[in-house]
Amino acid sequence: MKKVLFLDRVHPYLEESLTDSGWECRFDYESDYETVKSVLSNYQGIVIRSRIPLDRGILQAGSNLQFIARSGAGLENIDLQAAEEFGIAVHNSPEGNMDAVGEHAIGMLLSIFNGLNKADQEVRAGIWDREGNRGIELSGRTVGIIGFGHTGSAFAKKLSGFDCRILAYDKYKKDYTPDYVEEVTLEEIKAASNVISIHLPLSEETNQYVNQEFIDTCIKPFFLINTARGKHVVIKDLLSGLESGKVAGACLDVFEFEKRSFEVGSENFPSEFKELAKRKNVILSPHVAGWTGESYVKLSKFLAEKIKIF
Numbered sequence: 001m002k003k004v005l006f007l008d009r010v011h012p013y014l015e016e017s018l019t020d021s022g023w024e025c026r027f028d029y030e031s032d033y034e035t036v037k038s039v040l041s042n043y044q045g046i047v048i049r050s051r052i053p054l055d056r057g058i059l060q061a062g063s064n065l066q067f068i069a070r071s072g073a074g075l076e077n078i079d080l081q082a083a084e085e086f087g088i089a090v091h092n093s094p095e096g097n098m099d100a101v102g103e104h105a106i107g108m109l110l111s112i113f114n115g116l117n118k119a120d121q122e123v124r125a126g127i128w129d130r131e132g133n134r135g136i137e138l139s140g141r142t143v144g145i146i147g148f149g150h151t152g153s154a155f156a157k158k159l160s161g162f163d164c165r166i167l168a169y170d171k172y173k174k175d176y177t178p179d180y181v182e183e184v185t186l187e188e189i190k191a192a193s194n195v196i197s198i199h200l201p202l203s204e205e206t207n208q209y210v211n212q213e214f215i216d217t218c219i220k221p222f223f224l225i226n227t228a229r230g231k232h233v234v235i236k237d238l239l240s241g242l243e244s245g246k247v248a249g250a251c252l253d254v255f256e257f258e259k260r261s262f263e264v265g266s267e268n269f270p271s272e273f274k275e276l277a278k279r280k281n282v283i284l285s286p287h288v289a290g291w292t293g294e295s296y297v298k299l300s301k302f303l304a305e306k307i308k309i310f
Contacts (some may be wrong), residue, residue, distance in 0.1 A: 006046075011297050012072040013301055021166070040058060041063045045070050046066075048068065048070055055079045069092075070099065072290065074201060076202040094150040095298070096301060098154040101227050101289045108251035113136050117283060139261070140163065143197065145166065145197050146169050146200060149171075168183055195224075211234045221248040226251070230252075238250060242281065251282075253283050253286075253287055
């Protein structure tokens with residue numbers, strides 16, 4: 001019987017589907033890199049989120065591996081070149097949480113435009129300040145989306161009912177946008193946008209993508225949204241932009257100091273983050289943009305469909 005090793009917890013639908021297809025499922029949520037490497041040759045499949053890096057060394061040790069199933073979108077934790085060389089198929093499931101990410105980005109944007117966090121805290125404290133809580137409207141604004149894959153396109157679709165202008169830039173695509181989105185250059189995004197939302201995979205090219213140079217070359221003050229990967233945004237440069245007013249506000253679900261597993265211990269919060277957290281024009285969440293009850297199920301369902309070919 002073919003065996004698959006689950007290194008991270010995913011919705012049980014995937015286990016049930018694989019079992020029904022004749023796979024033996026085993027689970028190890030605690031072992032470290034070296035321990036997993038030592039036993040990987042016993043498995044034909046592996047299911048991960050982000051806990052263990054699948055580099056060339058560990059993939060070479062998995063001499064019988066047929067597939068890697070990544071629950072989620074990002075593949076930066078996998079040596080894709082090595083996987084291809086060793087004949088290992090790599091599956092992810094960006095379709096599973098694209099709607100969750102798009103809705104979360106919309107929620108953060110509407111919240112920061114309307115000052116909902118501040119208003120909520122004041123009303124709870126018995127403060128009834130209507131004038132001090134005037135919002136701004138998304139209607140009539142220009143939103144620039146950088147990266148038009150699953151989450152970028154989902155965000156655009158959900159924006160389409162807000163009567164705003166939607167721009168998209170994707171370096172590796174052409175003629176990709178629906179009628180309600182304008183396909184533009186990065187320079188046009190920087191020149192016209194009131195809001196810029198990042199929807200990029202993490203790579204050497206996109207690491208520290210939003211830095212001082214990026215901010216300085218934007219023409220208008222803009223609100224930044226990042227629901228992709230924390231290392232896209234240099235926090236100290238973002239703070240500088242917020243201080244100067246070049247960045248009007250920020251909605252951040254991800255942070256550059258997160259661990260590989262996307263977790264953060266209290267000892268990992270740097271001084272720059274503590275400064276960021278003091279700002280009223282910043283909204284923060286703990287890497288949960290794609291983390292809904294519905295997406296939890298869908299991530300496994302899409303992976304199950306892709307693995308069935310084996």
